Amino acid sequence: MDERSFDLRALLHGNGQSIGVWLALVGLILFGVLRYENFGGAYNIASFLNYNAMFILIAVGMCLVIITGGIDLSVGSVAAFSSVCAAYLSPYGLQVALPGGVLAGMALGAVNAFIIIVLRVPPFIATLATLLGAKGGSLVLSGAETIAVDWSSNFTRLGMGKAFDLVPWSILIVLVVVVIAWIVLERTSLGRTLLAIGGGEEASRLMGLKVGRAKAFAYLFSGGCAGLAGVFLASGFGAGQPLEGVGWELSAIASVVVGGTLLTGGLGSITVTVAGALLLGLVFNILNFENGRGTISLSAYWQQVIRGAFLFLVILLQMRVARRRMDREAPT
Amino acid sequence: MMQAQSLRAWLVRYGMLIALAALLLVNVLVTPNFLQMQTLFVNISQVATIAIVAIGMTLVIATGGIDLSVGAVMALAGAIAPLVFTSAFGIANPTLGLLAAIVLPLLVAMACGLFNGLMISVLRVQPIIATLILFISGRGIAQVLTNGNLQTFSNPAFSYLGTGRVLGLPFQGWLALALALLAFWLVTRTIHGRHLLALGGNERAAELSGVPVRRVKIGVYMICAFLAGIAGLIVVAINSASDAARNGNLMELDAIAAAVVGGALLQGGRAPVFGALIGAVIIQLVKYTLLANGIEDEVALIAKAAIIVAAVALQQGRRE
Amino acid sequence: MAPLLSMQGIDKAFAGSVALDKAALIVGAGEVHGLIGQNGAGKSTLIKILTGVYERDAGEVTFEEQSLRVASPREAQARGLSTIYQELTLVPLRSVTENVTMGYEPRSRFGLIDWPKAHRRTREILTGFGIDIDVRAPLGEHSTAIQQLVAIARAVSLEARLVIMDEPTSSLDEREVSVLFSVIERLRASGTSVLYVSHFLDEFFRICDRVTVMRDGRDVADHAIVDTRKSALIADMLGRDIDEVESAGMTELGGGTASVGELVFEAKAVATNRRLRHLDIAVRRGEIVGLGGLLGSGRTEAARAVFGADELSSGSLHFMNQAAPPKTPADAIAAGIGFLTEDRKAEGIIPDMSVRENLTLALLPALTRNGRIHRGEERELVDRFIRSLGIKASHRDQPIRELSGGNQQKVLLARWLAIHPKLLILDEPTRGVDVGAKFEIQSIIREHVESGVGVLLISSEFEELVEGADHIVVMQDGVSVSRMSNPGITEERLVSAIAHSAQVSE
Numbered sequence A: 001m002d003e004r005s006f007d008l009r010a011l012l013h014g015n016g017q018s019i020g021v022w023l024a025l026v027g028l029i030l031f032g033v034l035r036y037e038n039f040g041g042a043y044n045i046a047s048f049l050n051y052n053a054m055f056i057l058i059a060v061g062m063c064l065v066i067i068t069g070g071i072d073l074s075v076g077s078v079a080a081f082s083s084v085c086a087a088y089l090s091p092y093g094l095q096v097a098l099p100g101g102v103l104a105g106m107a108l109g110a111v112n113a114f115i116i117i118v119l120r121v122p123p124f125i126a127t128l129a130t131l132l133g134a135k136g137g138s139l140v141l142s143g144a145e146t147i148a149v150d151w152s153s154n155f156t157r158l159g160m161g162k163a164f165d166l167v168p169w170s171i172l173i174v175l176v177v178v179v180i181a182w183i184v185l186e187r188t189s190l191g192r193t194l195l196a197i198g199g200g201e202e203a204s205r206l207m208g209l210k211v212g213r214a215k216a217f218a219y220l221f222s223g224g225c226a227g228l229a230g231v232f233l234a235s236g237f238g239a240g241q242p243l244e245g246v247g248w249e250l251s252a253i254a255s256v257v258v259g260g261t262l263l264t265g266g267l268g269s270i271t272v273t274v275a276g277a278l279l280l281g282l283v284f285n286i287l288n289f290e291n292g293r294g295t296i297s298l299s300a301y302w303q304q305v306i307r308g309a310f311l312f313l314v315i316l317l318q319m320r321v322a323r324r325r326m327d328r329e330a331p332t
Numbered sequence B: 001m002m003q004a005q006s007l008r009a010w011l012v013r014y015g016m017l018i019a020l021a022a023l024l025l026v027n028v029l030v031t032p033n034f035l036q037m038q039t040l041f042v043n044i045s046q047v048a049t050i051a052i053v054a055i056g057m058t059l060v061i062a063t064g065g066i067d068l069s070v071g072a073v074m075a076l077a078g079a080i081a082p083l084v085f086t087s088a089f090g091i092a093n094p095t096l097g098l099l100a101a102i103v104l105p106l107l108v109a110m111a112c113g114l115f116n117g118l119m120i121s122v123l124r125v126q127p128i129i130a131t132l133i134l135f136i137s138g139r140g141i142a143q144v145l146t147n148g149n150l151q152t153f154s155n156p157a158f159s160y161l162g163t164g165r166v167l168g169l170p171f172q173g174w175l176a177l178a179l180a181l182l183a184f185w186l187v188t189r190t191i192h193g194r195h196l197l198a199l200g201g202n203e204r205a206a207e208l209s210g211v212p213v214r215r216v217k218i219g220v221y222m223i224c225a226f227l228a229g230i231a232g233l234i235v236v237a238i239n240s241a242s243d244a245a246r247n248g249n250l251m252e253l254d255a256i257a258a259a260v261v262g263g264a265l266l267q268g269g270r271a272p273v274f275g276a277l278i279g280a281v282i283i284q285l286v287k288y289t290l291l292a293n294g295i296e297d298e299v300a301l302i303a304k305a306a307i308i309v310a311a312v313a314l315q316q317g318r319r320e
Numbered sequence C: 001m002a003p004l005l006s007m008q009g010i011d012k013a014f015a016g017s018v019a020l021d022k023a024a025l026i027v028g029a030g031e032v033h034g035l036i037g038q039n040g041a042g043k044s045t046l047i048k049i050l051t052g053v054y055e056r057d058a059g060e061v062t063f064e065e066q067s068l069r070v071a072s073p074r075e076a077q078a079r080g081l082s083t084i085y086q087e088l089t090l091v092p093l094r095s096v097t098e099n100v101t102m103g104y105e106p107r108s109r110f111g112l113i114d115w116p117k118a119h120r121r122t123r124e125i126l127t128g129f130g131i132d133i134d135v136r137a138p139l140g141e142h143s144t145a146i147q148q149l150v151a152i153a154r155a156v157s158l159e160a161r162l163v164i165m166d167e168p169t170s171s172l173d174e175r176e177v178s179v180l181f182s183v184i185e186r187l188r189a190s191g192t193s194v195l196y197v198s199h200f201l202d203e204f205f206r207i208c209d210r211v212t213v214m215r216d217g218r219d220v221a222d223h224a225i226v227d228t229r230k231s232a233l234i235a236d237m238l239g240r241d242i243d244e245v246e247s248a249g250m251t252e253l254g255g256g257t258a259s260v261g262e263l264v265f266e267a268k269a270v271a272t273n274r275r276l277r278h279l280d281i282a283v284r285r286g287e288i289v290g291l292g293g294l295l296g297s298g299r300t301e302a303a304r305a306v307f308g309a310d311e312l313s314s315g316s317l318h319f320m321n322q323a324a325p326p327k328t329p330a331d332a333i334a335a336g337i338g339f340l341t342e343d344r345k346a347e348g349i350i351p352d353m354s355v356r357e358n359l360t361l362a363l364l365p366a367l368t369r370n371g372r373i374h375r376g377e378e379r380e381l382v383d384r385f386i387r388s389l390g391i392k393a394s395h396r397d398q399p400i401r402e403l404s405g406g407n408q409q410k411v412l413l414a415r416w417l418a419i420h421p422k423l424l425i426l427d428e429p430t431r432g433v434d435v436g437a438k439f440e441i442q443s444i445i446r447e448h449v450e451s452g453v454g455v456l457l458i459s460s461e462f463e464e465l466v467e468g469a470d471h472i473v474v475m476q477d478g479v480s481v482s483r484m485s486n487p488g489i490t491e492e493r494l495v496s497a498i499a500h501s502a503q504v505s506e
Helices: A016-035 A042-067 A075-092 A094-118 A123-142 A169-187 A189-199 A201-206 A211-237 A248-258 A270-293 A302-326 B002-030 B037-062 B070-085 B088-092 B094-121 B127-146 B156-163 B171-189 B191-201 B203-208 B213-239 B251-261 B273-292 B297-319 C043-050 C073-079 C096-101 C115-127 C144-157 C174-189 C201-207 C230-238 C242-248 C299-307 C329-334 C355-359 C361-367 C375-389 C405-417 C435-450 C462-468 C491-499
Strands: C005-014 C017-027 C032-036 C058-063 C081-084 C162-166 C193-197 C210-215 C218-224 C263-272 C279-284 C288-292 C312-319 C337-340 C423-427 C454-458 C471-476 C479-485
Touching: A016 A270, A042 A075, A042 A169, A042 A189, A042 A211, A042 A248, A042 A270, A075 A094, A075 A123, A075 A211, A075 A248, A094 A123, A094 A211, A123 B251, A123 B297, A169 A189, A169 A211, A169 A270, A189 A201, A189 A211, A189 C096, A201 A211, A248 A270, A248 A302, A248 B127, A270 A302, A302 B127, B002 B273, B037 B070, B037 B171, B037 B191, B037 B213, B037 B251, B037 B273, B070 B088, B070 B094, B070 B127, B070 B213, B070 B251, B088 B094, B094 B127, B094 B156, B094 B213, B156 B171, B156 B213, B171 B191, B171 B213, B171 B273, B191 B203, B191 B213, B191 C355, B191 C361, B203 B213, B251 B273, B251 B297, B273 B297, C005 C043, C017 C043, C017 C210, C032 C043, C032 C201, C043 C162, C043 C193, C073 C081, C081 C144, C096 C115, C096 C144, C115 C144, C144 C162, C144 C174, C174 C193, C174 C201, C193 C201, C201 C230, C210 C230, C218 C230, C230 C242, C263 C299, C279 C288, C279 C299, C279 C454, C279 C471, C279 C479, C288 C299, C288 C462, C288 C491, C299 C312, C299 C337, C299 C423, C299 C454, C329 C337, C337 C405, C355 C361, C355 C375, C355 C405, C361 C375, C361 C405, C375 C405, C405 C435, C423 C435, C435 C454, C435 C462, C454 C462, C462 C491, C471 C491, C479 C491
Parallel strands: C017 C218, C032 C193, C032 C210, C081 C162, C162 C193, C288 C454, C288 C471, C337 C423, C423 C454
Antiparallel strands: C005 C017, C005 C058, C210 C218, C263 C279, C263 C312, C471 C479
């Protein structure tokens, strides 16, 4: 038995389904490069990654929550709420607005954690309620208007500027978050506890694991990621937007699930989640290009339909994998 | 510890009625013009749609599931109706057109319910995820059909659904009551109701006792979608206009809140149909109280969220 | 020398039914202490109180001369108590290494988990158990026996003062049991105590120093193993006289005088997608056929296949008077087959429904006309069964979850008797039931067999199979491997047939 300290299989989440994601990703990239002129250009890549940074963040946060067997439907509203907070804090510069937005997200994540762990309300109801509450909060805080950011401060540099004039800040920050999430999941007790909880919460408790604390972390992390995404939103578009974020949770769930993370929890990978988010983003990117070529004309309303269809296909795929796994279970 | 338990049990049992009484009292004292016919009228008008959807939601929750797509189904059904009777066919055959304008949307609604039911019972997808698909794309489909346009029309026969009166009170109120009675009879007196409750109480035990699990689940999601379809038509009838972007917006939350406040258990096994009616009234009164006293919609959202959490948390405590 | 563990006067009740009634247990240091009792006697509850899963209603616990009150399994582990539970309490989706090291993973320089080291350590521990497997693979991909050994390995590796083992050998073969016993010897030699619960009486005489017998929620005897013998323990467990036990038997299932009639069903080479690989079995009217085997041998899968709950992938199932075998439970019920499942909480009772509704659940189609249920007929039927089975409920509309385990089981049995079955499949019919109700249920079963019902009986209480069955089919790994007939079946023969992989001829 070989002793590779770096297990490529684990990195790619040795599971037939995730190979599909990488293949689809490569396939779509090739398709785009061959078919559209500016697809492979620096501008498209940079703006694509910049825009999808938000969705990658939310998907990563959602991944940890789904791994524990839960779900976080509030991420879109939390991002919107935090974008409003960040916009208000923008005059004080990035140093205040960034942590401010993230903390706002984490605070809402804490509310989720409290309702789920202490009040024992099922995650989907709890986060559905937070979705409502955060939406209400955003509207109250913003007076139901978009809040322009302070352009004179350094705030907009996050969403629109580049580090070392090369790589957009957003991409750099997302990379850091992804690496941190990966380390936590793969190399810390906390991460393994998250996976164990999803695989069997009662068994985890009996094994002596700190179930409550781990779950709280997952929801706080998801809230924090959504908060950060909100800061990107405000910084990238120049305004805090209380009504944004609708349907984001669906994109996040689809991204997480496409790579083989089980909806019921217990199995999951950060890298494949990122690949899934990129895949979904690419689908939209390509559709935009097609729209531009005039071969198809999709109104904005089609976006929601496509998101739904994507999730549907992903679920079909996963159910087949899950069915095969069920047949391998031990008898009684 | 015994004290806390019995306080909680007492709250769960009578909380609903206490909340209702409290809300009525507050309104009588504080809200201007509360004790007028007009107010009653407006409230019954609005509560009817919530109540009808809540009945369907209660049945779905009784099987241990949930249906997040009801709002989208409302929008879809509401969008199809005007398309039918403003079409060439509809104008040429007014009576048939009217009939089709009611039947077709309901068929489409049931098709949505069938989709949900199949995903959940055959493909074994969790209900939240399965109904999440239509939750997002259903409204999108409606908007694609209408190209995002508001459809206004004038069809007095159709409008009766939303503006008609029976014995001086809104038609939809009576309809809601009738549907509730039908649902109650179904649940308490028929084999289908017993199967439904057994399924929700313990699915594996029910299946091993001969309950046709797949059929029951598909049926209940179709019924829920059907009722949502009716609600969608009523909303369109009230306004004589179909706005796919707004019809049924956030209705799923209202319906879940009404069902849960009314005593439905999220794990399944109970279908308190009349509780759902009372729950709907409570939700409506909360909305109305805030609105009539000048508080913004947005705060109502937060209040509703808090109510849902409180109702479920109380339930969960009792379950232990 | 003060004992390592002392539990005194422990009370515990669950929603109206008493699980423990002034139970006591004393374990010395470096001692292997056996805990024995029938299903429902309270052993599991006592252990769960000790390890923090449940909270006791009353009583004192002293561990290492200090008062012990733990609120969670984590605390219990921290205090030096390590447990192997009866149900598998590991995570099948996670790798073997993770399951063994969870919470105690070896760290590298930056405080991060060192996986190669973890894999190595796990492999070492398992080699000490005679196991050589792929530790990186998900636990669920290994057999039940391996999974159980991994659970034991984890508990033993936690360096506790007291290791509690609840039915650790239920899926192990003879060789694996020997390995386990040598591990227990090592523990005892190092001063660690072991609390050992098992169904296999012979094991107590091989490995234990002392044994405590429990019955109906309390401890009724505490002997040094050398001071007692098997029949004395059995008599203590059942609350019967030794002589009575030795002459009249330990159950109410024996003494059948029915003439065996025609074939009710026959299964030939039946296999399903659910780990049933090859089943040959037949049941006739008026006879009891027992299914014996270890945990994981496929007995419940066999029952499900016969009932139509699982789809057949090959083989044939032939029922008298039926053209085709049942494809769904509803079909089976219509054909006159009843299935009393093993775990009434998971697959038996509808907890929020009343006694009445639970009792008539399988019979509903017969009580329904045009969709409406005939309440009057239903009431009469339920009252009849409450009387004839001696079900203790305050009213037929009482929620079933308020009844004791024994009465719940009677309601479920009534559910199946109500359909006038030709075949009754019983999976652990007296599990988790107090001794009095146990005898009543056994009598009821015997009555119905006498009147011509065929019974397929799965039971891990060997005396039920030995005394009640006309034939016993032994299963292993999803295959029916051997068959034996009464008269002539003894517990020794049965145990040896189950424990060995070789074919045993009659």
